[in-house]
Amino acid sequence: xxxxxxxxxxxxxxxxFGDRVDRALSDDVLRLDAILRSSALPxxxxxxxxxxxxxxxxxxxxxxxADLEFGITGLLDHQSDTRRAATLWRVPVCYEGEFAPDLxxxxxxxxxxxxxxxxxxSAVRYHVYMLGFLPGFxxxxxxxxxxxxxxxxxxxxRVPAGSVSIATTLTAIYPYESPGGWHxxxxxxxxxxxxxxxxxxxxxxxxxxQFEPINPAGFAAIKEAIDSGDYQVTSEPIVG
Amino acid sequence: MSAGLKVLTPGxxxxxxxLGRPGYQAIGVPVSGALDSESLRLANALVGNAPGMxxxxxxxxxxxxxxVAETVRVAIAGAGASLVIDVxxxxxxxxxxxxxxxxETVEIVVGRRSACCYLAVEGGIAVPPVLGSASTYTRxxxxxxxxxxxxxxxxxxxxxxxxxxxxxxxxxxxxQATTDQAVRVxxxxxxxxxxxxxxxxxxxxxxxxxxxxxxxxMRLDGPLLHHRAGWDIVSDAIVTGxxxxxxxxxxxxxxxxxxxTGGYPKIATVVSADLPVVGRRxxxxxxxxxxxTVEAAEELCRIEERRLAELVASLEPTTWRPGIxxxxxxxxxxxxxxxxxxx
Numbered sequence: 001x002x003x004x005x006x007x008x009x010x011x012x013x014x015x016x017f018g019d020r021v022d023r024a025l026s027d028d029v030l031r032l033d034a035i036l037r038s039s040a041l042p043x044x045x046x047x048x049x050x051x052x053x054x055x056x057x058x059x060x061x062x063x064x065x066a067d068l069e070f071g072i073t074g075l076l077d078h079q080s081d082t083r084r085a086a087t088l089w090r091v092p093v094c095y096e097g098e099f100a101p102d103l104x105x106x107x108x109x110x111x112x113x114x115x116x117x118x119x120x121x122s123a124v125r126y127h128v129y130m131l132g133f134l135p136g137f138x139x140x141x142x143x144x145x146x147x148x149x150x151x152x153x154x155x156x157x158r159v160p161a162g163s164v165s166i167a168t169t170l171t172a173i174y175p176y177e178s179p180g181g182w183h184x185x186x187x188x189x190x191x192x193x194x195x196x197x198x199x200x201x202x203x204x205x206x207x208x209x210q211f212e213p214i215n216p217a218g219f220a221a222i223k224e225a226i227d228s229g230d231y232q233v234t235s236e237p238i239v240g
Numbered sequence: 241m242s243a244g245l246k247v248l249t250p251g252x253x254x255x256x257x258x259l260g261r262p263g264y265q266a267i268g269v270p271v272s273g274a275l276d277s278e279s280l281r282l283a284n285a286l287v288g289n290a291p292g293m294x295x296x297x298x299x300x301x302x303x304x305x306x307x308v309a310e311t312v313r314v315a316i317a318g319a320g321a322s323l324v325i326d327v328x329x330x331x332x333x334x335x336x337x338x339x340x341x342x343x344e345t346v347e348i349v350v351g352r353r354s355a356c357c358y359l360a361v362e363g364g365i366a367v368p369p370v371l372g373s374a375s376t377y378t379r380x381x382x383x384x385x386x387x388x389x390x391x392x393x394x395x396x397x398x399x400x401x402x403x404x405x406x407x408x409x410x411x412x413x414x415x416q417a418t419t420d421q422a423v424r425v426x427x428x429x430x431x432x433x434x435x436x437x438x439x440x441x442x443x444x445x446x447x448x449x450x451x452x453x454x455x456x457x458m459r460l461d462g463p464l465l466h467h468r469a470g471w472d473i474v475s476d477a478i479v480t481g482x483x484x485x486x487x488x489x490x491x492x493x494x495x496x497x498x499x500x501t502g503g504y505p506k507i508a509t510v511v512s513a514d515l516p517v518v519g520r521r522x523x524x525x526x527x528x529x530x531x532x533t534v535e536a537a538e539e540l541c542r543i544e545e546r547r548l549a550e551l552v553a554s555l556e557p558t559t560w561r562p563g564i565x566x567x568x569x570x571x572x573x574x575x576x577x578x579x580x581x582x583x
Contacts, residue, residue: 006428007428008428008506009479009482009511010426010509010512010541011479012477012479021474045262046262046263048477049266050475050476053477060538061545064535065534066535130475132475132499132501133501134499135264135380135382137268176380193268195370195382200264200371
């Protein structure tokens, strides 16, 4: 496997597999991540998988870039079947009214009806490429090509927490209120990040997500159940 | 009533910070932690704490407190910073511990030589760790006091209600020089996205830290750094100290609270030995950069670690007690807060 090793200063090494958003690249990145997490390579502090690269943070008092590159190269050549246990999450989304401020515009821009946007968006099982931007913020793909749009020309200063959004070939969920430039086509009541949970981020790179349409009454009911502590997002293990 | 420091005035941006929250960047959680980790470690050593214990990070403008504990031992670290006790009755310079009685009021003065200073308290600050760290990350309300900056009326909870009976400690070696030294960088990881001229400009020109600077990063004013072709890369991971350049060509030096991933090319990355130096720089300060190899950067970091260990090992007991106007004694002494030979 051909990779490039790039220095990000003296405490991180980037293992770059390519320069695109691509499932095969992502699988390579996540495979190396799983191998590194299960191998006790000296000095590795943490790893951060992205669309196309794996960043390996290291303790330079315990190793060096040269030693680390040598160690990782050995792991790359070592054809391993190591895989992270993955989960399919069924995420409830309300695509209606105030929960979907950009749905009409997205329908106009893509030349389909709002109902078809919802149908297309909720028909696909998305791959969790990576988390970033904010704690628990997932980058999911790939969108049905019909829904691909550039980011909004005019980013919002305030995107509400729980917003389900699309841009380019990707879809994402905002765990916190924040600025944002993606198109908002729905909202979920579920909590994507909670540091008091044993697993703070609901989603992990390599997981799958399917969105399940709910109405505003369903949204309110799930929100109430979450607030009283008796709601679990429906999930099932992914085999293979 | 439990022991604490009652906030009389909060200062501009005062937060609880330790050495950060590594281990969760894969789920989008920044490392956070002290901008100037060297001063945090020194402040902790001065009060007898482990180096990574949580302390208060004070940015630009300092808070004031009232002691709500039987006694509390505190120390400030940060170039040019000081502690003013009970409205100018005494001034304690950075690099010296002091024990304060109940009801005493203290004000932290950051001074003009550093953007930040640290107030460490013997026994530490008693906030519950979040994901293994007390560091405050305000964007997601993690750590510290409810994940936010200090406010008027807060009580910063202390782990111990009474200072131990022992001599105060003070620093006897100088701190790392911070003035006018070029900040060392390793080029990349995406220097190939820039013109040769842009890389040369980064290393030749003088930049100035703009007013747009916070714990996430600092925008640098100066010549623009032009991209060779595009500037919109497929997102990858970011490390603290990365210098990313968006389409405008104006570089942004990313600090402790930076996002874990991003879609702009990074032209260079500040070496870890110089991260505390950068953390101290104030808006308006000049910055120059010089390139070193990764191997040289690794060696610089080892040297820095040894130097800090020597600094901590050289702390010496002193019989000084508050009540004397040190401020007037040390006015004009800009090199090393507390002079030797004072005993």
